[in-house]
Amino acid sequence: MTLRIAVFGENRHEKVDPKVQEIYPEGMHTVIADCLREHLAADGVEAEVRIALLDDIEDSLSEEALAETDVLTWWGHMAHGDVPDEVAARVARRVHEGMGLIPLHSAHYSKPFKLLMGTTCNLLWRNEAEEERVWTVSGSHPIARGVPHPILVPEQETYGEMFDIPAPDELVFVSSFTGGEVFRSGCVFRRGKGKVFYFSPGDQEYPVYFQRDIQRVLANAVTWARPEHHDQAPVKIANAPRDWFRGEEVTHVI
Amino acid sequence: MTLRIAVFGENRHEKVDPKVQEIYPEGMHTVIADCLREHLAADGVEAEVRIALLDDIEDSLSEEALAETDVLTWWGHMAHGDVPDEVAARVARRVHEGMGLIPLHSAHYSKPFKLLMGTTCNLLWRNEAEEERVWTVSGSHPIARGVPHPILVPEQETYGEMFDIPAPDELVFVSSFTGGEVFRSGCVFRRGKGKVFYFSPGDQEYPVYFQRDIQRVLANAVTWARPEHHDQAPVKIANAPRDWFRGEEVTHVI
Amino acid sequence: MTLRIAVFGENRHEKVDPKVQEIYPEGMHTVIADCLREHLAADGVEAEVRIALLDDIEDSLSEEALAETDVLTWWGHMAHGDVPDEVAARVARRVHEGMGLIPLHSAHYSKPFKLLMGTTCNLLWRNEAEEERVWTVSGSHPIARGVPHPILVPEQETYGEMFDIPAPDELVFVSSFTGGEVFRSGCVFRRGKGKVFYFSPGDQEYPVYFQRDIQRVLANAVTWARPEHHDQAPVKIANAPRDWFRGEEVTHVI
Amino acid sequence: MTLRIAVFGENRHEKVDPKVQEIYPEGMHTVIADCLREHLAADGVEAEVRIALLDDIEDSLSEEALAETDVLTWWGHMAHGDVPDEVAARVARRVHEGMGLIPLHSAHYSKPFKLLMGTTCNLLWRNEAEEERVWTVSGSHPIARGVPHPILVPEQETYGEMFDIPAPDELVFVSSFTGGEVFRSGCVFRRGKGKVFYFSPGDQEYPVYFQRDIQRVLANAVTWARPEHHDQAPVKIANAPRDWFRGEEVTHVI
Numbered sequence A, B, C, D: 001m002t003l004r005i006a007v008f009g010e011n012r013h014e015k016v017d018p019k020v021q022e023i024y025p026e027g028m029h030t031v032i033a034d035c036l037r038e039h040l041a042a043d044g045v046e047a048e049v050r051i052a053l054l055d056d057i058e059d060s061l062s063e064e065a066l067a068e069t070d071v072l073t074w075w076g077h078m079a080h081g082d083v084p085d086e087v088a089a090r091v092a093r094r095v096h097e098g099m100g101l102i103p104l105h106s107a108h109y110s111k112p113f114k115l116l117m118g119t120t121c122n123l124l125w126r127n128e129a130e131e132e133r134v135w136t137v138s139g140s141h142p143i144a145r146g147v148p149h150p151i152l153v154p155e156q157e158t159y160g161e162m163f164d165i166p167a168p169d170e171l172v173f174v175s176s177f178t179g180g181e182v183f184r185s186g187c188v189f190r191r192g193k194g195k196v197f198y199f200s201p202g203d204q205e206y207p208v209y210f211q212r213d214i215q216r217v218l219a220n221a222v223t224w225a226r227p228e229h230h231d232q233a234p235v236k237i238a239n240a241p242r243d244w245f246r247g248e249e250v251t252h253v254i
Helices: A016-023 A028-043 A054-060 A063-067 A085-097 A105-109 A112-118 A212-224 B019-021 B026-043 B054-060 B063-067 B086-099 B104-107 B111-117 B213-226 C016-025 C028-043 C054-060 C063-067 C086-099 C105-109 C110-118 C212-225 D016-021 D028-043 D054-060 D065-069 D085-097 D105-109 D110-115 D212-224
Strands: A003-009 A047-053 A069-073 A100-104 A122-136 A152-158 A171-175 A182-191 A194-199 B003-009 B048-055 B071-075 B100-104 B124-136 B151-160 B170-177 B180-190 B194-199 C003-009 C049-054 C071-075 C100-104 C126-134 C151-160 C170-177 C182-189 C193-201 D002-007 D047-053 D071-075 D100-104 D124-136 D151-160 D170-177 D182-191 D192-201
Touching: A003 A028, A003 A054, A016 C016, A028 A047, A028 A069, A028 A212, A028 C151, A047 A054, A054 D170, A063 A085, A069 A212, A085 A100, A085 A112, A085 A182, A100 A112, A100 A212, A105 A112, A105 A194, A112 A182, A122 A182, A122 D151, A152 A171, A152 A182, A152 A212, A171 D170, A171 D182, A182 D170, A194 A212, B003 B026, B003 B054, B003 B213, B019 C212, B026 B048, B026 B071, B026 B213, B026 C049, B048 B054, B048 B104, B048 D054, B048 D100, B063 B086, B071 B104, B071 B213, B086 B100, B086 B180, B086 B194, B100 B104, B100 B111, B100 B213, B104 B111, B104 B194, B104 D047, B111 B180, B111 B194, B124 B180, B151 B170, B151 B180, B151 B213, B170 C182, B180 C170, B194 B213, B213 C016, C003 C028, C003 C054, C003 C212, C028 C049, C028 C071, C028 C212, C049 C054, C063 C086, C071 C105, C086 C100, C086 C110, C086 C182, C086 C193, C086 D054, C086 D182, C100 C105, C100 C110, C100 C212, C105 C110, C105 C193, C110 C182, C126 C182, C151 C170, C151 C182, C151 C212, C151 D047, C193 C212, D002 D054, D002 D212, D028 D047, D028 D182, D028 D212, D047 D054, D071 D105, D071 D212, D085 D100, D085 D110, D100 D105, D100 D110, D100 D212, D105 D192, D110 D182, D110 D192, D124 D182, D151 D170, D151 D182, D151 D212, D192 D212
Parallel strands: A003 A047, A003 A069, A069 A100, A100 A194, B003 B048, B003 B071, B071 B100, B100 B194, C003 C049, C003 C071, C071 C100, C100 C193, D002 D047, D002 D071, D071 D100, D100 D192
Antiparallel strands: A122 A152, A122 A171, A171 A182, A182 A194, B124 B151, B124 B170, B170 B180, B180 B194, C126 C151, C126 C170, C170 C182, C182 C193, D124 D151, D124 D170, D170 D182, D182 D192
């Protein structure tokens, strides 16, 4: 079954900041979408990757569009406030129904992520081009497959704890920075039938999404976050009569 | 330090339903508040317990009132919609700052709980006066101290899985019902600096809050949920200069 | 890459108990192995399934044999004590290195599982052919894919809490029984680079492994438990000089 | 109720290494015991603190001695192998029964901790007197009460990930070091009725246990780890007849 991916890009820094334009002349979303296409093809995962921009968000993240999206990556920063509340609620509902969500970097403050977390999602930050080292702390997680320990990001914005999130269901990566801060940089959350993976590397002022190891994580995450197509959960029936679950014969085979 | 507790009661079923009036003639909140006073006194915990009703919610759960509340218990059912959104957001913010929250029974659908969970909080239900058995599944949790295994509730509304919540940070109780359903009935969540304990027994049509074992859980939970008065977390500073955390001498003693 | 599965069967009840012989004339391991072959083939998962018996355990679970095993299912009951300590330790080490382990039913008391848990793994039990209902409590877990909610097992041995295990990393299933007990019947643990899924249905006196839904869980679990082939974790180097992780150029692509 | 604490000290480095003798002339255990006495007294916690040494381990950690111990702190390094296997198993059993255990620093490799974890407990290390910064990542944990964010340890042995432990039930502290490594330095585990808190600062070559903030963590941990005196869990009965849990009247009060 084709994995249907939407790459949401705010695409604002790219329009107003020459430094960002130089790194990402065609937008960060283009680089993210291209690397997903390439890595998933190499992995043998049949996938369709489309781009969804803030400028056309009512269309690109409409009910209909989201209904046909399996996994949504989300990069936003300066324009979180321009995402309509109803779109954010719609995205959260789709996660409840099974869509995967991959919030990236400053999307810790995006509306859908905050709705799904129920916390402030505050953190400490400093933009001084420090080195980030992304250490794997889960020995068996598919999202960490094939990446070095640590992944080195030569220059990055520094994020630091306390990161005000619920304790992740699974903690995959922890980063340190030149200045000494640490950050839970790869965090798994399950919400309803949907899976969420927050991944912090990727400030717009540094060419982070061009790094092969970072791309590997994105591709791993998207594959992991696909819906599981459970019929049973969460509940479809609400008020359930006694013995509602009986009545079908149990099938014995072999 | 005195533990300052507020017992929120919707107090609507008690006004309109003769069956509920008969069980709780002075309101469910009165029974909950009284049992907390009695058990905490017996435990040697200095506590003040006040009642906060939906009818005076703008006062009883004002910014000022919440600022002086350490732990808030919450019972609501038919009138979740009458809780103003701003009050619900205020309660959630206070939890982020450290206030404990104990949502009871149908408060799985209360606005503050849903804001803190980020999920639908849906469940399956049936009101047929079934027996509930509340089993402890955590061998070392203070909230389960001193209760039998299982706690038997002779008649209760049935709640069943899938309960659409994030995986609890700690699962303390799991219930079964006569009809065969199971339910994660005692769930710990940490959100910001605040602790949340959802406890499902307590439908208004049954005298559940008169049971000594149930009262024991409520008293345990309130004591456990008190703020820890951390200075450091979550972050107060946001944009932090390099080496912001240096400068004070490390103190060596003994 | 072919998924290499070993199905460990104690194969003792089948030799001495006519009731078990009638249900499983060719041994429980045969039914488990056959259903894995069938379901994985239908799923399009290339797999090799071999049987490992207690009678030839030094060969079938030798270092060499385990080194070529990706996932090991384990059913044992009356003869846990006949498993040599060194074989149990060897199995645990292979889990640390990445092999998946699926302990079934009474294997809660098997030596490898106890070594990996660090607890007594005690539970409460009663063999009175009660109905078991296996409820899914995780809305997005691949092990629960495609099974009804609940799975009904018409007759089973009853297992009940407290089940003395560490809190599972992910709780997938919770069962109830006719007598009112509950049990955490589907539990995920990660140990080193290996994944463990304990699944409790399957007493030898009932034809549980002939049920299609139970077989579906086994096939899901085996697929999920395959090694992730991480190079980086856990550590291979121990005493690490400063800057050991630097030296290779960071690769930027696209 | 008096909190009965035993401070286990290996007391070997102190005998053979002049550098350690200079820092801890009366042994590391003496400093740990004294600081616990002082801090708990200041906290108003009634406590008795005794010392248990490797040289008298058969007496100081006998069945009788452990039966009267509520919380055991454990520091060991060069002589893990000299702890008899039976003593290690006895300590683990007492944790299952409710005793708290606080393994410190190199006790990640102590026999009782490894028995309770079920993993290799491997880690990466380097002894170059690097700065350690201990960051709180849980906003509401009692073990982090009253400590700065971060705690600065001017010179310490470096520990780094992968730390091969099960995912902690609660992650309280994460450290970074000058060289860039990160380490999960404060980890909560629950095993049976007992609580375990692993805390990594404290190499013998540095005066870490003289730091007031580190002492604060030790005192918080010991108070937190006290047994909860649950009657019900884990199971005392094994083979349970149907309805074993019925028969006593439910008590309704107030």
